[in-house]
Amino acid sequence: MTQEDDIEAYLTTFERVALACMWPKEQWVIRLAPYLTGQVQMAYSNMEIHEAAQYDRVKEAILRRYNISEETYRQRFRQLKYSAADSPREVFTRLTDLYIKRMKPELKTHQQITETILMEQFVKILPEDVSSWVQKHRPNTAEKAISLSVDYLLAKKEAGRHTRRFQQTQVQSEMAKQETKAPAKSGSMGMVCFECQKRGCIAKFCPKKIKRASTHASFCGYIDYTMPHKGII
Numbered sequence: 552m553t554q555e556d557d558i559e560a561y562l563t564t565f566e567r568v569a570l571a572c573m574w575p576k577e578q579w580v581i582r583l584a585p586y587l588t589g590q591v592q593m594a595y596s597n598m599e600i601h602e603a604a605q606y607d608r609v610k611e612a613i614l615r616r617y618n619i620s621e622e623t624y625r626q627r628f629r630q631l632k633y634s635a636a637d638s639p640r641e642v643f644t645r646l647t648d649l650y651i652k653r654m655k656p657e658l659k660t661h662q663q664i665t666e667t668i669l670m671e672q673f674v675k676i677l678p679e680d681v682s683s684w685v686q687k688h689r690p691n692t693a694e695k696a697i698s699l700s701v702d703y704l705l706a707k708k709e710a711g712r713h714t715r716r717f718q719q720t721q722v723q724s725e726m727a728k729q730e731t732k733a734p735a736k737s738g739s740m741g742m743v744c745f746e747c748q749k750r751g752c753i754a755k756f757c758p759k760k761i762k763r764a765s766t767h768a769s770f771c772g773y774i775d776y777t778m779p780h781k782g783i784i
Contacts, residue, residue, distance in 0.1 A: 558591065558614070579606040584609075591613050591616065594616035621653055621655075624652040631646055673696060674696055680703075744757050
C-alpha cells in the first residue's frame with residue numbers, strides 16, 4: 552500500500568480477495584498488517600492490543616484516521632447522483648455499497664436499521680438550527696435524537712424569555728432616565744389654570760386675570776401694585 556492509494560478502495564479490494572480466498576476473518580488482520588504504511592500504519596500501531604486483532608476495529612481506526620465515518624457514508628448515500636459516464640448497474644452497485652457501509656447490516660438487527668433510517672429522516676425534517684445541533688452531537692439512537700431536540704428547544708425558549716426580560720428592563724431604565732432629566736417646569740405643563748382653564752397657564756400671570764384687574768383698576772382710579780407691570784390708570 553502506498554500514500555497515493557485510495558484507502559477505501561484498498562480495503563474493499565482486500566475484503567473481496569479475502570472472501571474469494573475464503574480466509575477466516577480472524578486471519579484478516581494478520582494478512583493486512585504487513586502492507587500498511589504511513590498514516591494507516593500509525594493508526595494501527597496506536598490501537599490497543601486486543602482491538603488490533605479484530606479486523607472491524609482495525610478498519611474503523613484506519614478510516615477514522617482519514618475522517619471517514621458512518622456520517623460520511625450517510626451523506627454520500629443521500630447525495631449520490633446518476634452520471635452519464637456510469638451505467639445504471641454501476642450506480643446501483645455504488646449505492647448498495649454506500650448503504651452497507653452506512654448501515655452495517657451484518658452488525659445490526661432489522662430493528663436497529665429501521666430506527667437508524669427513521670432517526671435520519673426525523674433529523675432531516677427538524678428546523679435547520681435544531682437539526683444542526685442534533686447532528687453535531689451524533690446521536691446513535693432515535694431516543695437520543697429526540698432528547699437533544701427537546702433540550703435545544705427548551706433552551707432556546709428560555710433564552711428568548713431572558714432576552715425579552717432584559718429588553719423590558721432596558722426600556723424602563725431609559726424611561727426613568729428621561730423623567731429624571733426632564734426640566735422642573737414641565738410639571739406645570741400638566742396643571743390647568745383656574746382663571747382661563749388652559750393647561751400650562753399659571754393663574755398669577757394669567758392674561759385673563761390681568762385684563763380683568765386692569766379694567767377694575769381703571770374704574771376705581773387707583774394704582775394696582777400687584778400687577779407685574781407698572782402704570783397709573
